[in-house]
Amino acid sequence: MELIIDCGDYSLKNSLTPSFISSLYESIRPDAWIKVAGRLGGKLKIEQRGRRLIITSTAEISRDELERLALFESGLWREEFESGISKFPPSFRDAVEALAKTYPGVRIPIAPWDFDYILVAVLLSKRANYEMVRRWCRKLWKAFGDNLHNLSSAGSSILRRITRSYQLEDAARSLRDLMRLMKEPRRIHSEIIRRFGAPREPLSEYLLSLPPEIARIILLSAWGIGPKVADSTILSTFKAPHFIPCDVHLRIFVERLSLVEDFKMPEKALCRRFLCGDEGAWGLAPCSSRRCLRAILRPLGDLGGWIQTLIYLHGKEYCRSVKPRCGECPLRRLCSSSSRAP
Ligand code: SF4
Numbered sequence: 206m207e208l209i210i211d212c213g214d215y216s217l218k219n220s221l222t223p224s225f226i227s228s229l230y231e232s233i234r235p236d237a238w239i240k241v242a243g244r245l246g247g248k249l250k251i252e253q254r255g256r257r258l259i260i261t262s263t264a265e266i267s268r269d270e271l272e273r274l275a276l277f278e279s280g281l282w283r284e285e286f287e288s289g290i291s292k293f294p295p296s297f298r299d300a301v302e303a304l305a306k307t308y309p310g311v312r313i314p315i316a317p318w319d320f321d322y323i324l325v326a327v328l329l330s331k332r333a334n335y336e337m338v339r340r341w342c343r344k345l346w347k348a349f350g351d352n353l354h355n356l357s358s359a360g361s362s363i364l365r366r367i368t369r370s371y372q373l374e375d376a377a378r379s380l381r382d383l384m385r386l387m388k389e390p391r392r393i394h395s396e397i398i399r400r401f402g403a404p405r406e407p408l409s410e411y412l413l414s415l416p417p418e419i420a421r422i423i424l425l426s427a428w429g430i431g432p433k434v435a436d437s438t439i440l441s442t443f444k445a446p447h448f449i450p451c452d453v454h455l456r457i458f459v460e461r462l463s464l465v466e467d468f469k470m471p472e473k474a475l476c477r478r479f480l481c482g483d484e485g486a487w488g489l490a491p492c493s494s495r496r497c498l499r500a501i502l503r504p505l506g507d508l509g510g511w512i513q514t515l516i517y518l519h520g521k522e523y524c525r526s527v528k529p530r531c532g533e534c535p536l537r538r539l540c541s542s543s544s545r546a547p
């Protein structure tokens with residue numbers, strides 16, 4: 206079956222490359238990707254030709270279902286973000302306008318049906334290069350297929366055949382601890398258990414049935430899952446573009462461009478006890494950490510995850526933590542750090 210979607214100024218390359226959804230795909234060209242794992246793995250190709258997205262699938266699936274999956278996984282489920290830039294204060298607007306011009310057509314792909322895969326890819330990405338993560342993922346998907354619960358119980362010798370890097374053992378430990386929450390719900394905020402019930406099998410379905418803010422707190426109740434892992438997982442599996450994973454690229458960028466003064470990174474101990482918002486809800490009190498970067502950036506609203514993605518792309522291309530390429534950077538006229546760079 207073939208579907209053609211008019212995608213306007215959208216860019217498949219700029220949307221899929223920085224997304225954790227790409228851990229489920231192989232790129233045969235920057236504008237053509239084949240899904241190799243997860244739902245329709247081996248049976249789906251997405252290709253961009255100009256302003257058209259061509260979806261080809263050999264799966265027995267209805268047209269409507271295929272279109273829904275393609276819209277979600279390409280990021281086209283939501284209209285473009287660029288039209289919201291004008292709402293920001295000038296200090297922020299100039300930087301975002303320049304980023305949007307440099308990395309056009311970015312949307313936020315999501316794959317709720319592949320929650321387990323995405324969580325594993327995000328866990329592996331802690332202090333690891335994403336290209337390396339994609340290589341590990343390809344081996345993992347081959348070894349464990351769609352039974353990622355087996356990954357949590359796999360012995361060290363099996364995991365070492367994939368990689369000797371500590372990230373994989375840590376990811377398996379986090380998954381084990383997450384599943385343990387089903388037997389130990391007392392480790393989760395009691396108000397969540399009272400209102401939404403204890404976690405149950407299949408865990409991904411339970412989490413996806415919750416408001417993303419609540420799913421975030423539950424994820425954060427497990428060992429090795431911090432704010433960045435929880436936020437990246439939710440940004441890639443829920444319709445929650447307001448989620449902002451505060452990673453090293455974001456921290457460095459706002460510091461170098463002096464966009465935010467005197468901030469702190471999110472703290473797991475607070476994130477798992479309080480609601481990340483200005484007001485409480487569901488019986489949970491709001492977090493009072495006013496200098497937290499995520500709290501400061503919350504007014505970006507639905508543009509938050511998109512802006513973080515643009516900054517991630519810029520961090521990979523120019524604004525590297527070591528040896529930033531200031532001389533060629535399209536944002537250098539906005540950036541006070543460019544003159545201090547070597
Ligand atoms: S404001 Fe509080 S809950 Fe929100 S990310 Fe920061 S530390 Fe976590």
Ligand code: SF4
Pocket residue numbers: 461462523524525529530531532534535536537540541542543546
């Ligand atoms: S000029 Fe240099 S420090 Fe500033 S945004 Fe560009 S790469 Fe980063």
